[in-house]
Amino acid sequence: MxxxxxxxxxxxxMIKEPIISILSKDFDLVTNIRRADVREDMGWVVLExxxxxxxxxxxxxxxxTKEVRVDPISGDVVEG
Amino acid sequence: MPYIKCLYCRECGREYxxxxxxxxxxxxxxxxxxxxxEAIKKVISKDKIQNGPLSIWRYEDLLPVAxxxxxxxxxxxxxxxxxDNLGKILGLNNLxxxxxxxxxxxxxxxxxxxxxxxxxxxFGFDTLACASxxxxxxxxxxxxxxxKMDTKVFFPSDLEQGKILGAAIYGATLVAVDGTYDEVNxxxxxxxxxHKWAFVNVNMRPFYSEGSKTLGYEVAEQLGWRAPDRCxxxxxxxxxxxxxxxxxxxxxxxxxxxxxxxxxxLAQPEGCSPIVDAFDQDTYHVKPVRPDTIAKSxxxxxxxxxxxxxxxxxxxxxxxxxVPEPEVAECMKLLAETEGIFTETAGGVVISAxxxxxxxxxxxxxxxxxxFVTGNGLKTLEVIEDxxxxxxxxxxxxxxxxxxxxxxxxxx
Ligand SMILES: Cc1ncc(COP(=O)(O)O)c(C=O)c1O
Ligand SMILES: [Zn+2]
Numbered sequence: 001m002x003x004x005x006x007x008x009x010x011x012x013x014m015i016k017e018p019i020i021s022i023l024s025k026d027f028d029l030v031t032n033i034r035r036a037d038v039r040e041d042m043g044w045v046v047l048e049x050x051x052x053x054x055x056x057x058x059x060x061x062x063x064x065t066k067e068v069r070v071d072p073i074s075g076d077v078v079e080g
Numbered sequence: 081m082p083y084i085k086c087l088y089c090r091e092c093g094r095e096y097x098x099x100x101x102x103x104x105x106x107x108x109x110x111x112x113x114x115x116x117x118e119a120i121k122k123v124i125s126k127d128k129i130q131n132g133p134l135s136i137w138r139y140e141d142l143l144p145v146a147x148x149x150x151x152x153x154x155x156x157x158x159x160x161x162x163x164d165n166l167g168k169i170l171g172l173n174n175l176x177x178x179x180x181x182x183x184x185x186x187x188x189x190x191x192x193x194x195x196x197x198x199x200x201x202x203f204g205f206d207t208l209a210c211a212s213x214x215x216x217x218x219x220x221x222x223x224x225x226x227x228k229m230d231t232k233v234f235f236p237s238d239l240e241q242g243k244i245l246g247a248a249i250y251g252a253t254l255v256a257v258d259g260t261y262d263e264v265n266x267x268x269x270x271x272x273x274x275h276k277w278a279f280v281n282v283n284m285r286p287f288y289s290e291g292s293k294t295l296g297y298e299v300a301e302q303l304g305w306r307a308p309d310r311c312x313x314x315x316x317x318x319x320x321x322x323x324x325x326x327x328x329x330x331x332x333x334x335x336x337x338x339x340x341x342x343x344x345x346l347a348q349p350e351g352c353s354p355i356v357d358a359f360d361q362d363t364y365h366v367k368p369v370r371p372d373t374i375a376k377s378x379x380x381x382x383x384x385x386x387x388x389x390x391x392x393x394x395x396x397x398x399x400x401x402x403v404p405e406p407e408v409a410e411c412m413k414l415l416a417e418t419e420g421i422f423t424e425t426a427g428g429v430v431i432s433a434x435x436x437x438x439x440x441x442x443x444x445x446x447x448x449x450x451x452f453v454t455g456n457g458l459k460t461l462e463v464i465e466d467x468x469x470x471x472x473x474x475x476x477x478x479x480x481x482x483x484x485x486x487x488x489x490x491x492x
Contacts, residue, residue, distance in 0.1 A: 035107045042365040
């Protein structure tokens with residue numbers, strides 16, 4: 001089963017919504033939180049999502065409509 | 081010779097063997113190079129460094145790869161210039177410019193790319209790649225050419241012409257992506273997962289970023305083995321900023337510097353200042369932004385090292401300065417006219433931040449201040465297009481005198 005690592009970044013209002021538990025209830029997915037930092041004003045969660053590729057994509061598309069920013073983990077990159 | 085011991089996770093501390101990986105398997109935190117400092121301490125000395133090559137490789141003992149593992153483009157040991165003219169205007173007696181625009185491809189990126197390229201060769205890669213806001217593309221292209229590697233550079237398609245041509249000349253494959261740098265970055269992350277390419281700032285990132293430490297080492301050595309009182313550094317991802325600080329601290333821990341009390345100030349342009357925003361809001365949460373700035377080399381809206389940069393600012397009681405967009409080009413001119421140094425937009429951002437800190441009295445008169453000029457002005461000519469205002473004249477003595485009179489009147 002494919003596994004995707006992602007980072008969700010939340011704005012204030014969203015934090016009350018249980019995005020991640022919805023992912024495993026309304027989608028055929030298993031989630032595994034690795035690291036998180038949620039404050040009053042903002043938060044992020046780094047997690048692993050396991051499931052069929054289409055289902056992962058459907059879930060991430062849904063999360064994006066919730067004004068949660070979705071970044072792939074290997075996208076955590078320095079530059080220039 | 082290098083004394084690299086392992087990779088370790090910056091978040092949970094787990095150790096990993098040395099390999100082209102950049103993310104912790106357990107917590108997905110970023111990986112960092114671990115060294116055998118005890119062994120380094122036994123071999124390193126001021127004498128040894130001073131007798132080394134006039135390049136970043138004089139600090140080979142503190143880098144994750146050997147000079148002999150690959151190529152040497154002569155990167156580093158760039159001038160540290162005492163900026164008395166600019167200092168006078170700003171009321172600073174000990175202002176220095178670290179002029180890193182004199183590197184082989186005219187930016188500090190040659191430091192990180194020199195390290196990453198040699199490590200990629202050591203790992204046996206035959207393709208060198210990067211996601212770039214401009215300067216990195218040129219540097220990777222040049223290093224790839226010298227190392228005879230297949231080279232692919234990805235950048236946002238709205239990049240300055242000077243940076244596109246400055247990469248194209250080396251014969252690399254250029255990929256102009258219709259999107260922001262952060263979108264380029266995402267694409268490259270996916271590619272890095274599926275291709276055996278050495279993406280210098282993706283899978284090679286732990287090694288790559290170590291190259292920036294050499295800026296800290298050099299400045300300390302050039303000041304006569306002393307740490308500056310203050311560093312002012314431009315930030316995109318925030319990596320350079322944190323690594324200058326790391327370099328100074330390593331020198332101190334190894335007994336090469338008596339003390340390090342450096343204040344670290346970070347500079348970003350108004351059109352892309354997510355790290356400064358977080359600093360102002362007194363939080364370590366960096367909120368991603370969509371960049372819109374003339375300082376394209378600094379246009380990273382989702383800075384990977386923003387959190388660590390904010391920690392460094394807090395630890396050193398430094399400042400984060402947001403520079404108004406119109407001041408970028410203005411301060412490029414200011415530096416050129418006072419010190420004869422022609423920097424790109426990132427340097428304009430630094431000089432504007434320096435001026436602002438000086439004007440606000442945050443910098444005291446006798447502090448030893450180093451402003452980091454990290455790229456060359458010829459790469460961003462479009463932002464100073466109105467700088468040229470020649471005296472137009474016919475080719476004879478009288479015409480010239482008359483034209484000069486007119487010009488003088490207009491410019492007084
Ligand atoms: C000229 C110049 N200065 C500074 C930076 C900032 O580097 P960093 O991403 O390490 O903060 C960059 C890189 O993007 C650059 O091109
Ligand atoms: Zn970890």
